Each structure stands twice: as C-alpha cells, then as structure tokens.
Amino acid sequence: MIKFPAYQKSVIVGLILSDAWLRFASKRHKNALLGFAQSGAHSKYFYFVFWSLAHYCSSFPLVRIRNRFGKTTIGLQLETRSLPCFTELYYLFYINGVKVIPLNIYELLTPVALAHWIMGDGSTQRHGLIICTDSYTIPEIVRLINVLIIRYRLECTLRFHTYSQPRIYIKQHSMAQLQTIVGPYMISSLLYKIRTK
Secondary structure (H helix, E strand, O other), X not given: XXXXXXXXXXXXXXXXXXXXXXXXXXXXXXXXXXXXXXXHHHHHHHHHHHHHHHHHOOOOOEEEEEEEOOEEEEEEEEEXXXXXXXXXXXXXXXXXOEEOOOOOHHHHOOHHHHHHHHHHHEEEEOOEEEEEOOOXXXXXXXXXXXXXXXXXXXXXXXXXXXXXXXXXXXXXXXXXXXXXXXXXXXXXXXXXXXXXX
C-alpha cells in the first residue's frame, strides 16, 4: 500500500495518461486517490482494470447515469482509497492541479502502461493508430513521441485533429512491432486497435 508492485504501477500510469484522474478527496486529506470511469460499452475493459486494482478500493464500482445533450448514458466509475502511493504519483503528474507529462516518462512508460494508454485513448485508423493527447501541450506530446521512438522503435508523428487537438499518430508499418510490445497486456476485445492490415 506504500509502494506499488511494478505491474499495478504500470497499469495506473497508463490510466493516468488516458482518462483516469488523481485528486484529494478534501483539503483535509493528506493523500490522493485514483478515479477511473468508462461508458457501459467499455465495461469489459473497466472490470479488467478494476480487478487489477481492487485491493486499493474500499467498495465495488458505482453505476453513473448522466444526461448530456438530451441523451442518457450509463457508465461505471471506481475510486480508490486515499494512499501515499497515489500521492507520490499525484505530484509527478499534476502541477497546480493540471495534469502534465512528467520528465521521467521514459522510465514510467512500460509496455503495460503503453497497453493501457492505447486501450483507453487509442483509435484505429486506416493506416495506423491515433492516440488522443488533446489535453497535453505540444512539448509534452513531443516528449511522449520521443519515448515511443527511442524506447520502442515506433515510427510516429504529431498530427492535429483540430487546431487545438494535437495527437500522436503511429504509422502502419510500426503496427507489427506495437503488437509485439503491448499485445500480451491487452484484452482480446480491444486488440483491434493494434491490428495490422
């Protein structure tokens, strides 16, 4: 509970790079907690994550029902207990309450973390894979691209979905290499994200 096992830490890093969040439950709490949510359509992946981290949680996941733009959606959410190991990650990944890419991301972005980042934010394209990085700055995205190129030998570039939405594009001829790296850590229903043509 004080230090993460290597696998669980990598799962959490991948989640944070994607859609998970770290926060303090209140100003009185000294330690942070991890939160993670998915739509009902992604319940298989959600429970894959939950059973990996269940010993950090004090309860089963909650069902979220939301009304947005006149449409009702059903999702699942978990939050862990507040623990020192999450606080350590909070101060790596947040500056003034804003999520950032830490300087030591080269060490943190293990194959397991990369797999969870792709499962959460990867989008298959006709010729490769897009990883959504809309909330990060361009220098932070370049830092991530450098890790993918140098550590994993993946050919990738920066692409703009819109003027304010820079994303990482992994080229098609790197997909076989990507499969080798992350395939063993992905659930079968999401392997389509790293398919080769």
